[in-house]
Ligand SMILES: O=C(O)CCC(=O)C1=CC=C[C@@H](O)[C@@H]1C(=O)O
């Protein structure tokens with residue numbers, strides 16, 4: 082006997098969350114609860130505005146008929162919408178027991194907001210000290226000095242940076258000019274520094290700073306490839322698709338010697354805990370990029386270890402559909 086239930090959530094976001102020049106006031110998404118016999122599974126379907134091609138409404142329109150058929154016992158191919166395919170595959174994997182329980186709760190600390198607080202957070206980070214900084218939103222000089230200062234303040238710190246393709250070649254070069262060769266080596270990678278892939282490759286070669294592909298991985302025809310200066314690919318499952326699709330991408334990248342970093346698309350604590358499990362399972366060597374829970378006002382259904390945000394239980398959420 083199969084059962085399916087869909088909840089809708091809407092969580093206020095911290096005031097300053099800006100994504101691709103748009104302010105995200107609330108994070109909206111769906112949670113799915115499936116059961117088959119005595120097994121249960123949860124999943125999260127939450128397209129990210131400005132990043133996902135599908136809207137939440139489109140995801141919902143694809144999800145409900147899919148679940149309806151599944152509930153009636155059909156075996157149906159996965160949805161073409163990545164957020165739907167990802168959420169459904171997590172719920173099914175939990176039912177089948179194929180998504181291991183152990184999660185990697187290490188994180189690259191997202192460095193934004195009050196500098197004193199960032200320093201405190203990094204000092205308190207257990208184990209390896211790794212931060213992630215968004216660059217490219219302001220002048221290159223500001224980013225360059227900011228990164229350089231942070232590296233000077235914490236000698237054992239290494240950084241991931243993310244420019245979201247916002248630099249021209251000259252801006253990228255200007256940024257690098259504020260960093261010494263020793264500081265450049267402590268940047269694990271910059272995600273998508275320049276507005277084209279070719280310019281990013283040229284920047285890596287000229288600056289000696291390693292790069293990673295994030296946006297590129299979602300472009301038609303992208304194939305992970307060993308290239309000079311490229312060290313990693315970032316996988317955001319909500320934007321990529323099912324667990325099986327992610328597994329495929331991980332294998333392709335690892336075959337080319339590239340590191341795979343699982344990263345959040347700002348999911349709730351439920352989705353984040355599943356991403357931590359996926360990362361521990363499929364890319365155990367790599368610290369995932371999941372430090373986004375504090376951008377939200379609450380956790381949903383499952384807690385993230387160490388978070389002090391209030392936890393909202395499923396009973397408190399709006400049920401929009403069930404069979
Ligand atoms: O990857 C991480 O460490 C955290 C997640 C993160 O940086 C992002 C998540 C979603 C959208 C963007 O703001 C950003 C990214 O571009 O990678």
Ligand SMILES: [Mg+2]
Pocket residue numbers: 243245272295296315
């Ligand atoms: Mg990125």
